[in-house]
Amino acid sequence: MEKPIMSFLKQVGVFLLCSSILQSCFLFKKKDEFQNSTNVHEKGQKSKITGINYNEEDNKDSFQVEAYQEQPEAPNMIYIEGGRFVFGSTEEDLLFKHDAYEQTESVPSFFMDKTEIANIHWLEYMRYYEHPSNIDSIPIGMNLQDYMTQVLLPDTTVWASEMAFNDAYVANYLRYPGFRMYPVVGVSWVQASEFCKWRTKIVRANMNKTPGQKGNSTGTDSSGMNKVVQSNVVDGVNNLIPEYRLPTELEWEYAAKALIGTQYAVDENYPKNRVYPWDGTAVRNPYQKKEYPMGSILANFKRGRGDYAGIAGRLNDGAFLTNHILAYPPNDFGLYNMAGNVNEWVGKFPEMIMDTTSENPFRKLTDTTKKDTSRNKKPQNNVVKYNPLAKKDSSLLGLNTKVYKGGSWKDVAYWCSPGTRRFLDREAKTSDIGFRCAMDALQNEKKKTTDKKKGKKKK
Numbered sequence: 001m002e003k004p005i006m007s008f009l010k011q012v013g014v015f016l017l018c019s020s021i022l023q024s025c026f027l028f029k030k031k032d033e034f035q036n037s038t039n040v041h042e043k044g045q046k047s048k049i050t051g052i053n054y055n056e057e058d059n060k061d062s063f064q065v066e067a068y069q070e071q072p073e074a075p076n077m078i079y080i081e082g083g084r085f086v087f088g089s090t091e092e093d094l095l096f097k098h099d100a101y102e103q104t105e106s107v108p109s110f111f112m113d114k115t116e117i118a119n120i121h122w123l124e125y126m127r128y129y130e131h132p133s134n135i136d137s138i139p140i141g142m143n144l145q146d147y148m149t150q151v152l153l154p155d156t157t158v159w160a161s162e163m164a165f166n167d168a169y170v171a172n173y174l175r176y177p178g179f180r181m182y183p184v185v186g187v188s189w190v191q192a193s194e195f196c197k198w199r200t201k202i203v204r205a206n207m208n209k210t211p212g213q214k215g216n217s218t219g220t221d222s223s224g225m226n227k228v229v230q231s232n233v234v235d236g237v238n239n240l241i242p243e244y245r246l247p248t249e250l251e252w253e254y255a256a257k258a259l260i261g262t263q264y265a266v267d268e269n270y271p272k273n274r275v276y277p278w279d280g281t282a283v284r285n286p287y288q289k290k291e292y293p294m295g296s297i298l299a300n301f302k303r304g305r306g307d308y309a310g311i312a313g314r315l316n317d318g319a320f321l322t323n324h325i326l327a328y329p330p331n332d333f334g335l336y337n338m339a340g341n342v343n344e345w346v347g348k349f350p351e352m353i354m355d356t357t358s359e360n361p362f363r364k365l366t367d368t369t370k371k372d373t374s375r376n377k378k379p380q381n382n383v384v385k386y387n388p389l390a391k392k393d394s395s396l397l398g399l400n401t402k403v404y405k406g407g408s409w410k411d412v413a414y415w416c417s418p419g420t421r422r423f424l425d426r427e428a429k430t431s432d433i434g435f436r437c438a439m440d441a442l443q444n445e446k447k448k449t450t451d452k453k454k455g456k457k458k459k
Contacts, residue, residue: 041065071442074111074203074241078334079441080255082109086273087250088419102419107254112247113436115325115336116183116344117195119174125198126152137201151194154186158431169321169431182322183342183434189246189402189426192345192435196244199437204240247438249403249421252346256339256406256418261332275417277331277338283413285329292329299328299340300409301416308409321409321431339416342434343404400426408432 035048046053047063056062088102128134129144129152138147159169173179174186187195247255256277278298280286288294297317303310310316318327323341330336401423407416410432414420424433 038068041067072207072241074244074439076113076115077111077439078114080110080112080251080333081260082107082441083254083260085254085257085259087253105250107250109441110247110251111439111441112251112255112333112335113438114330114334116342116434116436117192118181118325119184120180122154122184122187122195123175125195128198128202151191154184154191155429156186158186158429181324181326183325183337185322185342185431185434186429187434188429189345189424191429192246195435196246196437199244200241203244207241242440242442244437244439246348246435247346249347249405251438252344252405253418255333255335256331258332258335258338276413277335277418278329283416289329297328299337299407299413299416301340301407302410302412304412319409323409338406338418340407340411341409342406343408343411343415343422343432344406345433345435346403346405398425402426404433 035045039045041055043055044053045055045065050061052059052061052063054063054065084104084106086102087105126148129138129147135144138144142150154174156170156174159166159173173182174184257274258277259274262272262274262279275281276283276298278285283298283301285292285294285296285298292298297310300317300319300323302308303317308320309318317323317340319341325341326336328337328340331338402425403421403423405418405421407413407420415422424430
């Protein structure tokens with residue numbers, strides 16, 4: 001009986017000895033924990049370059065690391081995952097402009113407004129400066145009356161026409177309650193840019209009212225106890241957001257096409273391109289859905305000469321002029337009215353795509369965005385000089401020329417194709433051009449919901 005026991009004990013001893021030897025072997029060596037932005041603040045984390053533990057309260061050499069927080073969600077913004085796509089018009093070049101050749105481009109991730117900016121949003125902007133406590137925010141050298149007439153007030157006379165009776169829209173479109181959620185028009189590119197600056201200031205101020213970390217983070221002392229310690233890094237990641245701005249032409253076209261809806265799970269290519277921001281080559285819904293039956297018009301545009309809506313009934317587009325900012329189905333990114341309703345101002349400069357060599361290309365010129373109050377007291381975005389590293393500009397377009405895209409209630413379907421583009425002076429105001437805002441994404445990825453089904457993403 002003793003022999004089996006001794007034999008068993010010997011086997012156990014050999015096993016323990018071998019285990020201790022193998023533990024020191026590289027095969028069983030514990031791998032270093034992958035340190036990233038989301039866990040580097042946690043207990044026990046230390047600097048990879050100095051070996052000093054982070055967030056030790058009683059160690060003057062210890063660096064205090066804030067808890068990780070994603071970029072705050074900004075109002076009305078939708079995350080647009082970046083990627084590669086073919087930039088340029090897929091339609092026939094009817095005007096023989098030769099300025100929108102198809103070319104592969106890459107677009108970093110960004111955020112974009114779900115909807116166009118509506119009249120109620122612009123009235124909110126106007127009301128801010130009418131409040132006595134905010135008058136100091138008006139640019140130096142301008143009074144409230146000048147700022148109202150030159151910057152804040154949309155030009156409602158854009159509805160007036162010698163060949164049309166639109167007097168009701170001239171008088172009521174901006175302020176009448178029935179048009180509150182209709183896209184604002186009669187605003188220039190400069191006015192839209194000023195709106196973005198105001199919106200940035202207001203949203204940041206509102207976010208700062210929400211209690212945040214305020215420079216405190218959870219750390220450890222020398223005994224390993226968790227304590228709240230003062231941070232020596234600037235807080236604000238949880239409170240501040242990047243600036244609102246107009247989307248670049250690349251961003252706008254990429255978001256409008258929403259080719260993510262045509263991609264298959266096992267295919268890195270886009271099996272098909274899109275003429276419009278939806279599937280198919282027609283302007284009607286190819287799918288049977290409860291809210292949008294098969295055959296429904298998918299955008300607000302001009303059907304033909306003198307035909308702004310179609311015959312009465314469910315198969316027309318439901319609007320003679322503009323329509324509600326949520327009136328039609330969103331595209332696969334969740335964006336509304338990326339075709340039709342109103343055109344939209346984009347970018348700082350027309351993006352000439354015939355000779356680009358950089359990632360996220362745009363026309364490389366210096367934009368000072370300074371306000372010039374010496375002459376006409378209007379906010380100016382003057383281009384003062386060329387980037388010395390940029391190639392010589394050979395465009396016939398002036399530096400004040402801006403792009404608008406998307407088609408509108410008064411355009412035929414041709415202009416609803418995201419690749420088509422037109423130009424106007426930055427001070428121009430019309431009844432068919434509005435805008436929406438965009439914002440940089442400070443991280444490459446956001447949490448995304450995935451469809452349980454394999455293959456094509458759920459619409």
